[in-house]
Ligand SMILES: C[C@H](O)[C@H](O)[C@@H](O)C(=O)CO
């Protein structure tokens with residue numbers, strides 16, 4: 001049902017239903033429209049980047065699938081992103097990795113500079129999109145033995161320290177150019193496949209390297225540093241230097257932001273339960289909203305219980321100004337623009353559901369110990385007409401309603417992506 005009059009009729013009936021629970025729908029939609037999700041550039045090209053070494057993805061990252069049409073250069077990636085943004089209601093951010101610079105010839109990671117990202121800064125301004133950033137401590141010969149900032153070799157450590165330092169300068173320039181802080185997220189893959197004999201020293205080296213990178217103070221209006229933990233990776237099954245405890249302690253002691261990736265914990269451990277704990281001790285949080293299937297597989301975000309609980313926690317805790325929502329998935333088995341549309345729209349739907357909850361009523365019932373009514377109301381919520389509100393939101397935002405966005409990606413695939421000559425499978429492991 002994508003007829004405009006029907007969408008409006010359904011919306012009005014839905015508003016009445018929400019009002020009967022004391023929920024102000026317009027207020028929820030206004031709040032939703034102010035939330036900017038950081039869309040990750042790397043879904044568009046399978047985390048390959050533009051350094052000219054296609055197929056070198058490593059350090060525990062793996063992209064599977066051979067779907068044709070991968071973006072091969074910055075212009076293609078930017079075009080793909082513009083199509084994706086046109087399918088998603090609201091104004092959103094772009095999360096760039098350092099290996100997506102525009103390099104005229106070989107530039108090693110320790111030598112990257114603002115000029116290599118000027119094209120992205122200009123494009124972002126033209127699109128009214130704010131940028132976030134990430135140093136890339138992977139897919140490089142100096143990371144090939146699994147260690148970077150925690151490496152035992154001081155020369156290799158210094159190389160990666162210089163990379164981290166260069167990335168902070170670039171992130172600050174982005175933040176200054178857009179007059180909005182650029183979040184710079186540090187994920188460091190260092191770890192071991194088999195049982196370590198020494199867990200202590202690499203952690204001491206990682207902390208010392210990070211301290212050196214973070215020596216220079218940048219205005220919080222320009223850039224905010226985040227550190228991302230991980231339990232295990234492919235090739236680092238037994239030991240990851242930057243574990244949760246490591247970074248939790250690091251972030252608290254250095255007043256840094258923490259990044260929680262939904263795929264970086266034991267499969268039965270949910271980041272939704274960590275948000276209110278962590279925010280008691282760190283100033284702000286970055287989330288990498290992802291979907292692990294058995295392991296940190298970075299599947300496209302779907303409308304799971306955990307996605308809904310993450311968004312409920314953010315809204316119920318009134319953390320919208322302290323939690324930055326980023327996405328982190330990479331699936332090369334489906335159309336990559338569609339992957340962005342599906343994942344981002346789902347994150348927004350879950351946020352909308354959380355904003356439409358009668359939170360105060362639920363929390364009051366809990367305070368009174370009326371767990372029966374709390375459970376009853378939570379379950380009744382699941383039958384509320386969320387879709388009618390979502391369709392109206394999409395329509396007023398000028399983006400496709402319902403599944404209509406799929407046809408747009410099909411047309412784009414037929415007219416643009418399918419014409420790209422991609423060697424099937426070359427970029428994937
Ligand atoms: C490419 C990203 O930085 C990467 O996915 C990182 O955030 C991560 O989650 C690694 O497992």
Ligand SMILES: [Mn+2]
Pocket residue numbers: 187228261288328
């Ligand atoms: Mn991540």
